Amino acid sequence: xxxxxxxxxxLIVQEGKNLTINCTSSKTxxxxxxxxxxYGEGLIFLMMLQKGGEEKSHEKITAKLDEKKQQxxxxxxxxxxxxxxxYLCGAxxxxxxxxxxxxxxxxxxxxxxP
Amino acid sequence: NAGVTQTPKFRVLxxxxxxxxxxxxxxxxxYMYWYRQDPGMGLRLIHYSVGEGTTAKGEVxxxxxxxxxxxxxxxxxxxxxxxxxxxxxxxxxxYSMVKYEQYFGPGTRLTVT
Numbered sequence: 001x002x003x004x005x006x007x008x009x010x011l012i013v014q015e016g017k018n019l020t021i022n023c024t025s026s027k028t029x030x031x032x033x034x035x036x037x038x039y040g041e042g043l044i045f046l047m048m049l050q051k052g053g054e055e056k057s058h059e060k061i062t063a064k065l066d067e068k069k070q071q072x073x074x075x076x077x078x079x080x081x082x083x084x085x086x087y088l089c090g091a092x093x094x095x096x097x098x099x100x101x102x103x104x105x106x107x108x109x110x111x112x113x114p
Numbered sequence: 115n116a117g118v119t120q121t122p123k124f125r126v127l128x129x130x131x132x133x134x135x136x137x138x139x140x141x142x143x144x145y146m147y148w149y150r151q152d153p154g155m156g157l158r159l160i161h162y163s164v165g166e167g168t169t170a171k172g173e174v175x176x177x178x179x180x181x182x183x184x185x186x187x188x189x190x191x192x193x194x195x196x197x198x199x200x201x202x203x204x205x206x207x208x209y210s211m212v213k214y215e216q217y218f219g220p221g222t223r224l225t226v227t
Contacts, residue, residue, distance in 0.1 A: 002156070031212075033215060033216075035218075040221075041220055041221065042118075042204060042218040042219050042220045042221050043204070043206075043218040044218075045215040045216070045217065048215055088156075088157070090157075090216075092212070100211050100212055101159060101172070101173075102159075102216065104156045104157040105156065106154070106155075106156045107156065
């Protein structure tokens with residue numbers, strides 16, 4: 001099973017509607033990253049959250065980190081067709097020997113109908 | 115400032131052929147990564163480098179080799195391509211491994227027939 005679960009897997013909304021995407025970790029979250037991927041393109045960094053309760057915004061996109069729930073949510077207000085794409089969350093994982101890697105969710109595909 | 119660039123963008127190989135994917139970054143980042151992205155599997159780390167002249171294995175290193183002869187370049191090689199290596203390959207770089215975002219290239223779509 002995935003260490004990072006994203007929900008929903010896909011979402012279709014009408015332009016102007018609000019929406020929320022969740023990223024839930026099976027382990028303690030130390031650093032959480034949100035990226036957007038347009039179809040057929042690379043990933044674009046949106047935001048990084050490091051502390052429980054932290055909230056950041058980028059234009060009409062807001063992300064929050066809930067340390068207790070081991071979850072981050074990404075909220076888009078008044079969605080536009082330009083918001084369409086795949087949203088991925090990534091999280092820092094630390095292993096023995098001070099090793100660290102970034103693990104990824106499978107992504108949430110968002111379509112916004114005009 | 116081009117960021118992270120990858121060449122080629124597309125490639126079709128026959129089983130057993132070899133090829134090298136080139137990644138270049140102009141941000142003076144120490145850390146560079148190669149990922150593959152497959153439906154239902156997400157992004158998986160193939161190899162990474164913590165600096166010029168160093169490389170390390172990621173989650174799925176088998177069948178791939180890498181080299182980091184110059185700080186700005188990270189090469190991914192397939193010595194004998196297999197259909198299981200059909201994927202989209204992304205290169206990324208970052209200032210540090212801890213608590214710094216990774217910057218991604220546009221990807222290389224590879225098909226092995």
